[in-house]
Amino acid sequence: MGVMADRLAAGVGTLADTREFGLWMASEQKRIFLLCRRMLDDSEDADSATQDAFLKAWQALKRPEFNDIVDPHKWVTRIAINTCLDRLRSRRWQFWRKRPNPIEETAILQLEPSGAPDASDQLFAKQISVRLDGALKKLSLKQRAAFTLRHYEDRSLAEIAEILGLNVGTVKVHLFRATEKLREELHDLYFREGRK
Amino acid sequence: MNHWTEIDFEHWLYGLKEQDPHLNECPDCRQEMERLVRERQGITAQPQVSHEFLAAQRRAIYRRLEERPHSRVAMRWVLSAAMLLVMLFGFTIQRWRHPGQSISDEQLFSDLAAMDQRAEPAAIQPIHGLFQQ
Numbered sequence: 298m299g300v301m302a303d304r305l306a307a308g309v310g311t312l313a314d315t316r317e318f319g320l321w322m323a324s325e326q327k328r329i330f331l332l333c334r335r336m337l338d339d340s341e342d343a344d345s346a347t348q349d350a351f352l353k354a355w356q357a358l359k360r361p362e363f364n365d366i367v368d369p370h371k372w373v374t375r376i377a378i379n380t381c382l383d384r385l386r387s388r389r390w391q392f393w394r395k396r397p398n399p400i401e402e403t404a405i406l407q408l409e410p411s412g413a414p415d416a417s418d419q420l421f422a423k424q425i426s427v428r429l430d431g432a433l434k435k436l437s438l439k440q441r442a443a444f445t446l447r448h449y450e451d452r453s454l455a456e457i458a459e460i461l462g463l464n465v466g467t468v469k470v471h472l473f474r475a476t477e478k479l480r481e482e483l484h485d486l487y488f489r490e491g492r493k
Numbered sequence: 494m495n496h497w498t499e500i501d502f503e504h505w506l507y508g509l510k511e512q513d514p515h516l517n518e519c520p521d522c523r524q525e526m527e528r529l530v531r532e533r534q535g536i537t538a539q540p541q542v543s544h545e546f547l548a549a550q551r552r553a554i555y556r557r558l559e560e561r562p563h564s565r566v567a568m569r570w571v572l573s574a575a576m577l578l579v580m581l582f583g584f585t586i587q588r589w590r591h592p593g594q595s596i597s598d599e600q601l602f603s604d605l606a607a608m609d610q611r612a613e614p615a616a617i618q619p620i621h622g623l624f625q626q
Contacts, residue, residue, distance in 0.1 A: 315558065323551065327542050330550070344546075348554050355558055425536060447507055449537050454508045472507050480503075486536060487506070487529050488499050 318358070321369065322351050328450075329377045335445050336381035338430050346384055350377040375460045378446070382438050425486055432482040436475050443468050444475040497522045502529055 329350055333343035353376050357363055366372045433441050442461055446452045454472070458465045476483060496519060497505075504510035506529060516523050608615075 315555075319551070319555070322554065326547055326551065327539070330542060330547070331539060344550055344553075347550060348557060351554050352557050426540075444507075451537070469509060473504075473509055476503060476507050476509070483503055484499065487503070487532055 318355060325370070325373055326351075329373060332374065332377055332445065332450065333381050335430070335433070335449055336378070336441065337384060338434065342384060346377065346380045350380045353380065371456065371460060374446075374450075375462075378442050378460055382442060385438050385441075425482075429479075429482055429486070432479050435478055437471075439463070440471045440475040440478070443471040444479070447472060497525070502526065506533060 326347065330343055330347045333346040333350070334340055337343050337346060350373065354373055357376075433444065436444060439461065443457050446457045446460060447454075452460070454465050454468050457463075457472075458468045461468065463471075495515075497515065501510055502525065505512065505526070516526060
């Protein structure tokens with residue numbers, strides 16, 4: 298958690314300060330963008346959703362009736378997830394929506410993880426990431442959100458439940474169904490032949 | 494005790510299965526679990542995002558923060574009103590270019606007089622046809 302987030306959590310009341318908000322935003326921005334990118338599978342849409350999420354956070358902080366935030370990290374994650382879910386719901390009607398441009402996507406995002414040790418690992422990670430992104434589309438919105446938070450952000454079931462506003466049992470069901478649907482992709486991910 | 498299956502490991506990775514004592518007792522399963530954890534760290538490591546992109550995104554957010562809160566809503570209303578005006582203008586032009594066919598007063602009076610002189614309305618004629626042999 299960043300300095301700003303700590304101050305926010307402490308309820309210092311400087312949240313409404315643009316500079317403080319900017320520092321906090323910068324500390325969370327990449328994570329939130331990647332979360333949106335994984336949920337929406339489109340960098341342009343994720344960019345717009347990230348902007349919306351921080352704008353909503355700012356507007357919420359400006360409200361006089363706004364209460365102290367217990368965990369700003371989780372709070373902004375919830376805003377981002379809800380923004381993405383709204384977009385995914387409205388996307389169902391947008392049959393004219395253009396497909397993401399792969400050249401633009403590459404310019405924004407280098408899909409290989411920064412810590413990958415060698416080229417074959419990087420290539421594998423890239424391939425699996427593309428396949429997993431495709432497979433995530435087969436999931437329901439809640440399943441996708443639960444799986445993304447678990448798989449990419451390594452959140453506990455309790456945290457996922459809090460972010461999605463569900464109980465732990467329901468999250469477990471969503472995750473169970475998600476892993477059932479993704480079994481083929483996940484099997485490839487972890488249980489490759491001859492790979493140690 | 495049986496070894497963990499791939500599904501057991503998969504469920505454990507996703508928080509759907511509790512860690513049981515077998516993992517502590519069985520070196521093979523423990524080793525597999527450690528391998529899966531390493532594998533997962535490699536796969537889910539955050540990709541790099543270009544700094545220029547993030548900076549541009551921050552600038553866009555700041556721009557939007559400075560906007561009046563309702564200016565976007567107001568803009569939607571302005572656009573809707575403009576659209577309505579364009580449609581109204583188009584409709585008016587259409588009417589002006591293709592006026593409806595009007596009949597002269599003389600023709601109108603003549604038609605009315607003809608109707609008045611008939612014993613029964615013209616619309617009843619088809620009914621007569623039904624009774625004719």
